[in-house]
Each structure stands twice: as C-alpha cells, then as structure tokens.
Amino acid sequence: MFVIKRNNDHEPVDFGKIEQRIRCHANDLLGVDPSTLAQKVISSMKQGMHTQEIDELCGRIAAGKGIYHPDNLVLAARIEVSSLHKTTEGNVVALWERMAAHTPAPLIDPQFLPFVKTHHTALQHALDDGKSDFDISYFGLKTLMKSYLLTAHGGELLERPCMLFLRVAVQLHAPDIDKVLECYGMLSRREIMHATPTLFNAASLRPQLSSCFLLAMQSDSIDGIFDTLKQCARISKYAGGIGVAISNIRGNGSYIKSTGGTSNGILPMLRMYNNTARYVDQTGRRKGSFAMYLEPWHVDVISFLEAKLPHGNVNARAHDLFYGLWVCDLFMQRVQDDHDWSLFCPNDLPEPLDEVYGETFERLYEQYEAEGRARTTMKARDLFFKILQSQVESGTPYMLYKDAVNRKSNQQNLGCIKSSNLCCEITLFTSVQEVAVCNLASICLPKMLHEDGGINFEKLGATVEAVVENLDNVIDKNFYPVEEARTSNERHRPIGIGVQGLASALMIQHLPFESPEALAFSRDVFECIYYHALRKSNALAKARGAYSTFAGSPASRGVLQYDMWGNTAAVEASARFDWRALKHAIVQDGLRHSMLLAPMPTASSSQIAGNSEGIDPLTSNLYTRHTLAGDFVCVNEHLVRDLINNNLWDDAMQKALIKARGSVQHIERIPRHLKDVYKTVWEIKQRSVIDAAAARGQFVCQSQSMNLFFAKPDVNTLSSAHLYAWKKGLKTGMYYLRSQAAADGQSLSLEQESSDCETCGS
Numbered sequence: 001m002f003v004i005k006r007n008n009d010h011e012p013v014d015f016g017k018i019e020q021r022i023r024c025h026a027n028d029l030l031g032v033d034p035s036t037l038a039q040k041v042i043s044s045m046k047q048g049m050h051t052q053e054i055d056e057l058c059g060r061i062a063a064g065k066g067i068y069h070p071d072n073l074v075l076a077a078r079i080e081v082s083s084l085h086k087t088t089e090g091n092v093v094a095l096w097e098r099m100a101a102h103t104p105a106p107l108i109d110p111q112f113l114p115f116v117k118t119h120h121t122a123l124q125h126a127l128d129d130g131k132s133d134f135d136i137s138y139f140g141l142k143t144l145m146k147s148y149l150l151t152a153h154g155g156e157l158l159e160r161p162c163m164l165f166l167r168v169a170v171q172l173h174a175p176d177i178d179k180v181l182e183c184y185g186m187l188s189r190r191e192i193m194h195a196t197p198t199l200f201n202a203a204s205l206r207p208q209l210s211s212c213f214l215l216a217m218q219s220d221s222i223d224g225i226f227d228t229l230k231q232c233a234r235i236s237k238y239a240g241g242i243g244v245a246i247s248n249i250r251g252n253g254s255y256i257k258s259t260g261g262t263s264n265g266i267l268p269m270l271r272m273y274n275n276t277a278r279y280v281d282q283t284g285r286r287k288g289s290f291a292m293y294l295e296p297w298h299v300d301v302i303s304f305l306e307a308k309l310p311h312g313n314v315n316a317r318a319h320d321l322f323y324g325l326w327v328c329d330l331f332m333q334r335v336q337d338d339h340d341w342s343l344f345c346p347n348d349l350p351e352p353l354d355e356v357y358g359e360t361f362e363r364l365y366e367q368y369e370a371e372g373r374a375r376t377t378m379k380a381r382d383l384f385f386k387i388l389q390s391q392v393e394s395g396t397p398y399m400l401y402k403d404a405v406n407r408k409s410n411q412q413n414l415g416c417i418k419s420s421n422l423c424c425e426i427t428l429f430t431s432v433q434e435v436a437v438c439n440l441a442s443i444c445l446p447k448m449l450h451e452d453g454g455i456n457f458e459k460l461g462a463t464v465e466a467v468v469e470n471l472d473n474v475i476d477k478n479f480y481p482v483e484e485a486r487t488s489n490e491r492h493r494p495i496g497i498g499v500q501g502l503a504s505a506l507m508i509q510h511l512p513f514e515s516p517e518a519l520a521f522s523r524d525v526f527e528c529i530y531y532h533a534l535r536k537s538n539a540l541a542k543a544r545g546a547y548s549t550f551a552g553s554p555a556s557r558g559v560l561q562y563d564m565w566g567n568t569a570a571v572e573a574s575a576r577f578d579w580r581a582l583k584h585a586i587v588q589d590g591l592r593h594s595m596l597l598a599p600m601p602t603a604s605s606s607q608i609a610g611n612s613e614g615i616d617p618l619t620s621n622l623y624t625r626h627t628l629a630g631d632f633v634c635v636n637e638h639l640v641r642d643l644i645n646n647n648l649w650d651d652a653m654q655k656a657l658i659k660a661r662g663s664v665q666h667i668e669r670i671p672r673h674l675k676d677v678y679k680t681v682w683e684i685k686q687r688s689v690i691d692a693a694a695a696r697g698q699f700v701c702q703s704q705s706m707n708l709f710f711a712k713p714d715v716n717t718l719s720s721a722h723l724y725a726w727k728k729g730l731k732t733g734m735y736y737l738r739s740q741a742a743a744d745g746q747s748l749s750l751e752q753e754s755s756d757c758e759t760c761g762s
Contacts, residue, residue: 031069055083067606208238236288251299293419342374501611546590620662
C-alpha cells in the first residue's frame with residue numbers, strides 16, 4: 001500500500017509514522033490511547049490516499065471517540081491544525097501578497113500591504129508560528145475551515161486561524177501597530193470574538209463588518225415596498241442580518257386610491273421578501289435572513305402568525321422568513337384582564353399607531369376604537385392563544401415589548417423604535433432616512449475568571465474597554481451597503497457588546513444555573529461591562545467627540561439604564577463602581593455611542609471559541625451537533641473532568657450518560673451537587689432564566705437574545721412565561737421557543753444545532 005505525499009511523491013505506507021504522529025500530538029493527553037487509535041486509522045486507510053486525507057481520517061476517528069473522553073477532540077483538533085499548517089503559508093507578508101494579487105479579484109485590500117510589510121517582524125513574532133491555533137477546539141476549527149478562513153478561487157484554503165484573527169486586528173486598528181497587536185492577542189487567546197460579518201469581511205475590498213440592520217418600511221406604496229426590498233437585498237449580499245418593521249403596510253381588502261382596487265395585504269409581500277432572502281444567499285456562505293416585525297393591532301396579524309406554520313396552504317406561507325411581534329403593554333393588559341382587542345388597518349387611521357408608544361399610543365388606540373375605526377374585534381385572549389399556538393408549532397413569533405423598549409432606551413430623543421433585528425437583542429431607531437446598524441462583539445466569560453473562580457473584574461473591565469474601541473473603529477472603517485445605514489451609524493454610533501460562555505463560566509465555578517450565586521454572578525458581570533463600556537465611551541467622546549445626537553438623550557441628563565428600571569439607589573449604593581462620578585463625566589463630556597450592550601446568541605463565534613452559547617444554559621451534556629460544518633459528537637468536558645476527579649468516569653458511566661441522552665439527573669452514582677451544576681436547560685425552571693435576564697437587564701441598554709426552553713410546550717405554560725417576562729419588565733420576552741424533538745434511538749441526544757443564528761453569529 002502506498003500514500004501520496006503533499007509534493008505528489010508516492011511512498012509506501014509506514015504505519016510506525018502514523019502512530020508516531022498521533023503520539024506526538026497526544027503526549028500530554030491522558031484520555032487518549034494512541035496505539036488503538038493508530039490501529040483504527042490504519043485499518044480504515046485505502047490505497048493511494050493523500051497524506052492530507054490521512055490526517056483528516058485520523059481527525060475524524062479521534063473526534064468520534066470524543067464521547068469517551070474530551071481529550072480525543074483535543075487530539076483531533078491538533079492533528080487537523082498541523083495538517084492545515086502544512087498546506088498554508090506561515091509568512092504573513094507572503095500570504096498577504098498572494099491574497100492581494102489573487103485573481104479574478106483580490107481577497108484582501110492591497111492598501112494594507114505597506115503596513116504589513118513595515119511591521120512584518122512584530123506581526124510575525126505575534127503569530128508565533130500559529131501556536132495559538134493548537135488551542136482551538138475541533139468543532140471550532142471545522143467551523144472556521146468551512147465558512148470563515150479565506151479560500152482561493154478554486155477552493156484551496158489559504159488562511160490559518162491566527163491569520164484570520166490578525167486580518168481582523170489589522171482592519172480595525174492599522175496603522176497603530178500597538179493596538180493591532182493588542183487586538184490580535186485578545187482574539188487569538190479567544191478572550192473576545194467579533195461578529196461573523198467582521199470575521200468574514202475584515203480587510204477585504206468591501207469590509208462590511210456590521211451584523212444587524214433594522215429597516216422601517218419606507219412607505220405603504222409600490223415604490224416604498226420595493227425600495228425597502230432593494231435595501232434588504234443589498235444588505236443581505238454583504239452578510240447582514242435584517243429586521244424590518246411592516247406595521248405601516250395596509251391590510252387585506254384595503255382600498256388603493258391610485259388604482260381603485262383593493263390590497264392583498266401583507267402576505268404576498270412577505271412571500272416576495274421570502275424569495276429575496278433565498279436568492280441573495282450571502283455569496284453561498286449561508287441563506288439571507290430577514291425578520292419581519294408586526295404590531296398585534298394590525299388587521300393581518302392572523303395571516304402573519306400562520307406564515308411560518310409547517311402545515312396548511314403552501315401559498316399562504318413564507319417559511320424562510322422569521323417573525324416577531326412588537327407587543328404593546330395595552331395588549332398584554334387586556335389579555336390579563338380578558339378584555340376585547342380591536343384590529344385596525346393602518347390605511348384607515350389619521351395618525352399612525354406604529355409611531356407612538358406608552359400613554360400616547362393607548363390614548364390614540366382607544367380613540368380609534370371609540371370612533372369605530374376597527375376592522376374587527378376579538379377577545380384579546382383569543383389572539384394571544386393563536387400567538388401561543390404558532391410558537392408551539394414553529395418556535396416563533398418572537399415576543400418583544402414595545403413600551404419597555406422605548407421607555408428604557410437612550411434613543412428616546414430620536415423617536416419611536418419600531419422593531420428589533422434577527423436575533424432580538426438590537427433595539428434602535430429607524431426612519432425613511434435611516435437604516436439602523438449595530439456592530440457586535442462578545443466577551444468570552446470563561447477567560448474572565450480568576451484561576452480559583454470568581455470574576456476578575458480588572459481583566460473584564462480592561463477587555464470591555466478594548467472592545468468598545470474596536471467597535472468604535474468598525475463604525476468609521478465599515479463599508480455600508482446602503483447610504484441610509486452610513487447616515488444612521490455615523491449619527492448615533494450604536495455598538496452591541498455581549499457575552500458568550502455564561503453557562504461554561506458557571507460550570508467552571510460549580511454554580512448551579514438556578515442558584516442565587518449564579519444570579520449574582522450574571523448581574524455583577526453585566527454591571528461591570530456596562531460601567532466600563534460607559535467609561536470608555538465617555539473617554540472616547542473626550543478624545544474623538546460625542547455622537548451627534550447625544551444632546552437630549554437620557555444619558556445627557558444623567559439618566560442611565562438602571563435608572564430607567566427604577567433601581568438607582570440599589571445600584572449606586574455599590575462600592576465597586578463610582579456611578580455618580582461617571583454620570584457627572586457623561587453629562588459634562590458626553591458619550592461616543594448611543595447604545596453599548598446587546599447580549600446576542602453567539603452561535604458561530606461560540607463554536608469557534610469553544611464556549612456555551614451566549615447567555616443560554618447548557619442544552620445537553622452529550623449530543624451530536626448538526627451544522628453547516630458537518631456532524632460532530634460533543635461531550636461536556638467540564639462534566640467529564642469532574643467525573644474523572646471523582647473516579648466516576650468509566651464505561652458504565654459513559655453508557656448511562658448515553659442512555660439518559662445527556663442528562664445526569666437520574667444517574668444514581670453522580671453526587672447531588674454535580675447534578676445541580678449540570679442540569680440541562682430542559683431541567684431548569686424557565687422562571688430562573690427570566691429572572692436572570694431581568695437581573696442583568698438593568699445594565700443592558702439594548703436588549704437580550706433570551707430563548708425559552710420547554711421540553712413539551714403547551715399554551716398554558718407558555719402563557720404564564722410570557723406574562724411573567726412582561727411583568728418583570730423585559731424588552732425581549734422571548735427570542736425562540738425551543739422544544740425537544742421526538743426521541744431518536746440513533747441519536748445521542750435530542751438537540752440539533754440550528755443554523756438560523758449564524759447570521760448574527762457574533
């Protein structure tokens with residue numbers, strides 16, 4: 001049997017070399033059996049395999065044993081990284097010269113070449129031959145290789161992970177070499193992660209670095225609808241996730257003055273946007289993603305709720321869109337009180353309902369009811385029941401609370417906020433002249449802990465301040481797919497800082513998600529992030545100027561997010577941060593950014609960094625992920641390490657964990673304290689998820705991508721959750737409703753990784 005080397009030479013198979021290669025990468029991995037693994041690889045080889053294919057085979061086989069010990073996944077990643085390094089350029093200048101000269105179009109902007117050449121020695125030293133690449137998880141590496149690392153026109157991978165991180169740092173901070181090196185260090189150590197579009201497009205000819213775009217339908221007309229559609233197509237082309245407010249579009253049966261005909265309502269329009277999302281697929285990397293937002297007083301709300309249902313007339317569906325309800329307090333109050341609810345067509349209303357909130361909205365709504373302008377009236381609970389049914393069957397619509405968003409927004413001085421984004425954490429003002437944009441990055445919480453547990457406030461604060469400057473640079477160096485986005489971003493300069501690995505950080509500290517200590521941890525983390533984000537934004541305002549619409553904002557009057565939640569005294573009594581002094585500085589010198597925090601899903605970037613997603617609890621301790629990058633067995637390495645330390649990890653425990661499909665609650669050998677720490681989200685009361693969101697919400701100036709998880713959801717349980725979240729004052733009451741699939745005897749668990757969040761993927 002022979003193999004084909006990378007230089008195309010043929011060479012007889014040397015089984016000893018294969019085993020030695022495995023041993024070389026497994027020398028410190030106690031959970032790996034190199035001999036057995038080598039035998040499996042050798043028995044699976046075929047005549048004439050390329051050595052790169054052997055590495056891939058070895059990686060797959062090692063990863064397949066990850067269910068038995070997480071060290072096998074570490075080995076799989078090391079082997080694949082080693083293979084990648086053999087086929088990619090390690091010299092930064094040589095690589096950037098090749099990418100700049102790539103045909104038919106450069107992969108990177110040649111304007112960066114002089115900087116890279118000037119600082120070649122410092123940059124090359126920072127790369128350190130890519131040693132940080134060997135710390136990336138197998139799952140994260142495969143995600144990078146599938147969608148993130150730059151490839152030549154023919155599909156050849158050109159970049160290493162370290163080169164990707166350097167490309168981002170150069171885009172954000174060149175020509176400041178010190179800032180480039182600082183940013184690269186944080187990315188390569190996976191202390192922070194920038195959003196997917198930033199990773200995709202940094203240093204390219206068109207560096208579209210922003211994640212989320214919010215649009216208001218320009219007008220209820222052919223021109224308005226199609227001009228908005230064109231904006232969506234251009235944004236989607238460059239990997240932006242989109243939220244569109246459509247409550248101003250007339251309903252089915254409404255009179256059209258220009259033609260004398262009647263409107264078909266919002267459904268045909270939704271199908272048109274649906275097809276655009278499918279067609280403009282972001283250069284083949286992933287489908288375009290549009291979220292459509294409607295207020296529940298709209299006459300077509302029933303059609304809207306049915307548009308994503310998996311059954312029924314296919315011509316009355318638009319399955320590729322995502323749907324969100326922009327819910328006013330009046331509707332929730334009438335649901336609670338079991339009162340009637342009126343549906344209106346915006347075409348029949350002298351003053352628009354979607355442009356006002358709070359008492360002004362309620363006065364106008366009740367006035368229209370008294371004037372007999374309602375198209376139809378129904379019990380509020382009947383409509384609420386239809387909302388719940390749709391959520392149980394399709395996971396959507398999202399639930400966001402219009403009044404909470406607007407009453408607790410630092411953009412109150414701009415006007416009424418009408419929608420959120422694809423992932424329900426961005427809440428920004430939009431208008432015909434302005435497409436709101438948000439620029440995202442997340443902080444990896446497990447890297448913000450002391451070695452013995454607990455928050456390293458000093459490190460977290462410094463990291464936050466560095467991220468604020470990174471994102472401030474994104475605004476100025478960004479390519480904007482539509483001019484209205486540039487206008488909005490440069491006027492208001494919002495950014496969105498989130499976290500990933502909250503569940504991971506809690507497990508590292510052995511804090512059960514439902515415990516008071518976990519609640520305090522989440523709250524304290526976000527207080528620290530908010531404080532330092534404001535402090536850095538204030539410092540940048542002094543150095544670079546405040547954002548242009550700062551005057552008249554709540555912050556300009558010394559009103560911050562926790563004040564809007566009514567928690568002023570409790571927060572300012574803390575000795576950890578001098579909030580009063582910071583407020584004084586803000587009033588005096590302003591802020592650089594109108595918005596600062598927005599905890600997002602972090603689906604893709606968590607995979608890259610090897611953390612749990614965003615703010616969610618753990619979905620399972622053992623499961624198969626099905627993603628665009630392939631199928632991978634994942635095991636909760638924190639659990640395995642704890643079981644090993646307690647002499648409980650053996651064949652019987654592995655079989656018990658598989659049989660329990662990732663749950664530890666009914667495995668008798670596992671101690672109670674570990675069962676509490678390693679509860680999955682299906683075993684956690686959702687009230688605690690909502691309570692945690694409310695605890696940190698007082699420090700979140702935008703909103704949060706908060707999912708709700710019910711193994712077998714029903715309308716009664718879901719109704720209680722929505723009413724509880726609304727009363728707690730949340731802005732986002734629910735992102736997705738996650739439920740468990742039917743049992744599958746071939747699966748390791750119930751969870752299937754969705755790719756819908758990858759559009760935000762920060």
